[in-house]
Amino acid sequence: xxxxxxxxxxxxxxxxxxxxxxxxxxxxxxxxxxxxxxxxxxxxxxxxxxxxxxxxxxxxxxxxxxxxxxxxxxxxxxxxxxxxxxxxxxxxxxxxxxxxxxxxxxxxxxxxxxxxxxxxxxxxxxxxxxxxxxxxxxxxxxxxxxxxxxxxxxxxxxxxxxxxxxxxxxxxxxxxxxxxxxxxxxxxxxxxxxxxxxxxxxxxxxxxxxxxxxxxxxxxxxxxxxxxxxxxxxxxxxxxxxxxxxxxxxxxxxxxxxxxxxxxxxxxxxxxxxxxxxxxxxxxxxxxxxxxxxxxxxxxxxxxxxxxxxxxxxxxxxxxxxxxxxxxxxxxxxxxxxxxxxxxxxxxxxxxxxxxxxxx
Ligand SMILES: Cc1cc2nc3c(=O)[nH]c(=O)nc-3n(C[C@H](O)[C@H](O)[C@H](O)COP(=O)(O)O)c2cc1C
Numbered sequence: 001x002x003x004x005x006x007x008x009x010x011x012x013x014x015x016x017x018x019x020x021x022x023x024x025x026x027x028x029x030x031x032x033x034x035x036x037x038x039x040x041x042x043x044x045x046x047x048x049x050x051x052x053x054x055x056x057x058x059x060x061x062x063x064x065x066x067x068x069x070x071x072x073x074x075x076x077x078x079x080x081x082x083x084x085x086x087x088x089x090x091x092x093x094x095x096x097x098x099x100x101x102x103x104x105x106x107x108x109x110x111x112x113x114x115x116x117x118x119x120x121x122x123x124x125x126x127x128x129x130x131x132x133x134x135x136x137x138x139x140x141x142x143x144x145x146x147x148x149x150x151x152x153x154x155x156x157x158x159x160x161x162x163x164x165x166x167x168x169x170x171x172x173x174x175x176x177x178x179x180x181x182x183x184x185x186x187x188x189x190x191x192x193x194x195x196x197x198x199x200x201x202x203x204x205x206x207x208x209x210x211x212x213x214x215x216x217x218x219x220x221x222x223x224x225x226x227x228x229x230x231x232x233x234x235x236x237x238x239x240x241x242x243x244x245x246x247x248x249x250x251x252x253x254x255x256x257x258x259x260x261x262x263x264x265x266x267x268x269x270x271x272x273x274x275x276x277x278x279x280x281x282x283x284x285x286x287x288x289x290x291x292x293x294x295x296x297x298x299x300x301x302x303x304x305x306x307x308x309x310x311x312x313x314x315x316x317x318x319x320x321x322x323x324x325x326x327x328x329x330x331x332x333x334x335x336x337x338x339x340x341x342x343x344x345x346x347x348x349x350x351x352x353x354x355x356x357x358x359x360x
Contacts, residue, residue, distance in 0.1 A: 009319050009326050012334075013290045013311045016327060020090075020314035027180035028089055032310060036172030040257030040265075044288030047265030051297045052356040056343025064336045067106075068347045070282055070305045071157050071227040071248045076106025077332045078305035078347060079295060081312050081324075082286050083133035083159065083231075086181060088116035088190035090317040098316055099126035101324035105332070110159050110307065113137075113146055114207075116185075118193040123153025131157040131229065135164070136216055138206040142198050147223045156227075157248070160220060163232025163259050165210045217245045229284070231307075232259075234269045236276035239283070249282035249304075256287040256309055267301065274302030292334020299347065300354040 010016040021029050034041050066077045081102050088094035095109070095117040102109035103126050110131040111122045122130050132150035136143060147158065170178050185191055221228055227248035233239050234254060242250045252270050254263035266287040274283050285298045286307035298306045308331070315327035344350045 009323065010315075010330075012330055013314065013327065016311065016314040016318055016323070020317035023317050024090060027177040028086065030173050030177035031086075031181055032313060034174060034257045035177065036174045037170065037261055038257060039261050040254050040259075040263045041288060042257075043263075043265045044254065044256065044267070045290070047267035048288055048290075048294045048297050051267060051300070053293065053296065053338065053342055053354060054356050055341050059343035059345070061340035061343065061345045064340050064345045066332055066336055066339070066347065068305060070108075070284070071229065073108065073156055075108065075305065077328065077335065078299060078303075079105075079289075079328065079331050079335075080107055080131075080284070080305055080307045081109040082307035082309035083110040083112035083115070083131075083161070084309050084313055085112050085114040085192070086116070086185060087313070087316060089181070089185065090313065091320050093320065094190070096121050096125055097321040098312060098324050099130055101315075101321045101328065102126065103129050104321075104325050105328035107328065108156065111155075113194060114192050116190050116193055118197065119146065119149040119153035119155065123150075123155065127154025128156055130155055131159045133159045133161060133231070134220075135161055135207055136209050136212040136220075137194075138209045138211075139198070140219075142194065142206070143220070144223060145198075146194070147220070151224050151226065157229055158220070158224065158226050159229040159231050159251070160217065161231045161255075162212075162238075163234075163253065163255050164208050165212065166208050168259065168261070214241060214245055217242075217247075221246045231286075233273065234264065234266075236272045239273045239277045243277045243280050247281060249284055250277070251284045251286055251307060252303070253286045253307070267297065270298065270301045270303060278302050292331050292336070293338045295331060295335045296338045296342065296344075296350065296354065299350045300352055302352075 068078045095115045099109040099122045108129045112133050132155040229249040230242045230247045231251035232253050233250040282304040285303040289306045311327050315323035342354045
């Protein structure tokens with residue numbers, strides 16, 4: 001890490017965002033902010049905030065433990081790196097820097113199949129602590145090959161993203177930003193690893209794939225024994241299908257607003273999914289988690305853990321691997337403090353009673 005970035009660390013995720021936005025290119029900042037199409041993201045942020053917390057009196061919280069287990073894997077905190085494209089546009093080490101920080105924090109990282117680094121590079125620093133995200137591109141051999149490489153590189157789970165059957169038309173500045181990033185990112189050392197390795201750009205030609213269906217999930221399940229996580233579930237009936245097709249977990253997610261505009265907030269979708277399948281598989285959540293209190297809110301609604309995208313991305317922009325480590329440190333401290341004051345010293349103690357009932 002460059003020395004001037006090390007001193008620029010931040011005290012919370014909001015500060016990381018301010019510092020990161022000074023360092024990002026205009027198109028990348030616009031893209032991350034969902035500019036001109038931020039309805040879904042705004043809904044997520046507001047919905048977490050609307051869940052007020054209830055303190056608990058006189059519980060012995062001298063020893064607070066944030067550790068938990070997700071798809072059979074022990075985590076020091078219930079916070080996991082979400083997969084995101086374009087890491088190398090904000091840090092020279094790209095996804096490797098993020099992976100190193102996740103390992104240091106005792107959690108796992110999720111490598112985007114559209115990332116700029118491949119399974120071998122991330123596995124070299126995070127074997128056993130990395131999940132491989134997949135898009136079901138039209139070329140099934142590419143999917144099979146990435147799965148085989150991920151298994152060899154030490155991935156501990158596969159995470160299939162199921163909420164983008166197509167890329168919607170991005171309006172206004174968001175459209176311009178996506179185009180600018182796509183052009184810059186389509187070539188050279190910082191391009192998508194799958195594009196470099198398989199000789200074609202997945203965007204447009206083989207990705208997205210509108211024909212993917214549940215039978216493809218079955219095919220994927222046949223490729224490896226690794227736990228399969230389906231990311232991008234909003235409806236309970238889809239969570240039930242995920243369970244029935246052998247998923248080990250689902251991520252309740254609306255892609256933080258980069259797919260469907262006006263998608264319902266994850267905080268509103270989560271309870272019915274937990275009620276439908278929470279007894280059978282791990283329910284995770286992402287989209288708009290910014291503080292340890294948000295993590296507590298999601299866990300109170302029944303999530304086993306959360307994924308964080310933009311907070312990690314902002315930390316990476318500000319301080320590389322150390323910046324991402326700082327994000328994890330902050331979220332863990334904030335979560336532990338919120339657990340203590342709500343009288344839940346263990347993750348298993350967190351339940352819906354932590355949340356104030358909705359006002360009539
Ligand atoms: C810049 C950017 C790139 C993303 N790329 C991917 C991706 O390649 N695969 C994927 O499944 N999700 C992707 N996502 C969605 C994230 O994994 C995650 O669902 C979302 O960012 C979580 O919300 P948050 O950023 O508010 O924490 C991306 C999100 C952003 C902001």
